[in-house]
Amino acid sequence: MANLNAYVYNGEELEVSASMKEDFNRDGFIIVRNLLCQKELAILEEALQGPDSLTAYAYGNDDGDGRKATMCLWNHPGNDVTGAMARTRKLAHTAQELLGAEVYHYHSKLIMKEARTGGKFVWHQDYGYWYNFACLFPDMLTVFVAMDACSPENGCLQVLRGSHRAGRIDHGAVGNQVGADVGRVAELEKCLDKVYVQLEAGDALFFHCNLLHTSSANNSDQRRWAFLTAYNCNHNSPYAESIHCQKTTLRQLANDAVLTTGVNRNLSGKDVVMKQDGKYVTLAL
Template sequence: MCLWNNPGNDTTGVLSRTRKLANTSKELLGADVYHYHSKLMMKEAKTGGKFVWHQDYGYWYNFACLYPDMLTVFIAMDKTDQENGCLQILRGSHRCGRLDHGVVAGQNGADLKRVAALEEVLDTVFVELNAGDALFFHSNLLHTSSANVSQRRRWAILSCYNTTHNSPHEKIIHAHYEEPLQLLDNEAVLKTGVNRDLNGKDIVVKTDGNYVHYFS
């Protein structure tokens, strides 16, 4: 996994600045938003591992965000299904508030007893997507994904948006609100095409549990 705070001007940066993504996020959250960070999730064929049940705000709470007024846009780059480890969600779990998180199978996961209780009363949904489909979900939504046991990769870009009133109160890892997002027309992605210009883009790679910053 790698992530970046500054959207930049490459194809991924253009994507996260489109009105379709940013304005939809604003509408869902009911407040102005900024680009918190984006990340590339790469589940390779036969090797992509499982992610335990968690909430994004389970992490972001510890990154100095006071409120869960945040969301993620999961954009499938490949067809995602149960065989190659598609996203699974507990429908309606965002209403439960932030759950305690701790180390679960070597990952930062939600309280297993509470998750098990919620599984008894909420529907588990397998989010099967075609390439180009997107899912918008709240930062308190419980989600997981199984290992990729198929012969196909499962890549996805996740663009995360925070409300401008919820800028982290400490300087930790992800972006603070500084200025309004420079929005682009939805057609800008097609017009840009494959653009690998990483100038000014900060890349954060997680290695052995530590975050390492690379600046271009």
């Protein structure tokens, strides 16, 4: 298996070492194993179940092959356990250290690839979208936390190592989705290592907003759920309003905040993004 730039969380403060920064800057990503323990995963799982949970606001995106990847998306952390998780130092402070500047919560989402039906995502960069949301610089990253084991069979992420150094690539229609220029991606595939990001539940991938990534459909009998939080540097707050928020104060919490918050479904203040008639709208809760 290719080197995955993997580190292991020991349950205390997550120190961002020089080697972590070097890996992130060179390759565009690092992995932190065991970032969430089994009890934290169980709390998160329970909080996302039921008609009063965030999953009530989920919507599906057709991948062009008759399958859908379902997601729910929100702009502000809010007061529930998912907000507590996004504010933990092991996510937020680590993101800040990797980017080298103070950050705020740009948005979070839950991506649900169900067994046998979960759809694919074409090659893209997050900044390929966020550039159009009035963010001037690619000073942003995403933390992908696996709620289930992620494998090639159930549609784990694939990344092109070091592709963030190619800069922002033009994005446009690729089938039924918006993705990176297919010709340019094809050339980058010839010279960069494609990595299948295989994770266990509780592992996390921190990746740069210009890192090219894709994922296949879930052809297995195992679902693939993931919790993602995007952080933006304070100095990079969008210059105009868009579907995601401008700079807000991020109050970071202790690393055990999920455990102390428990199963909390109080969705007030989250500003959920919904898809209606092909357009994105925000719903203040």
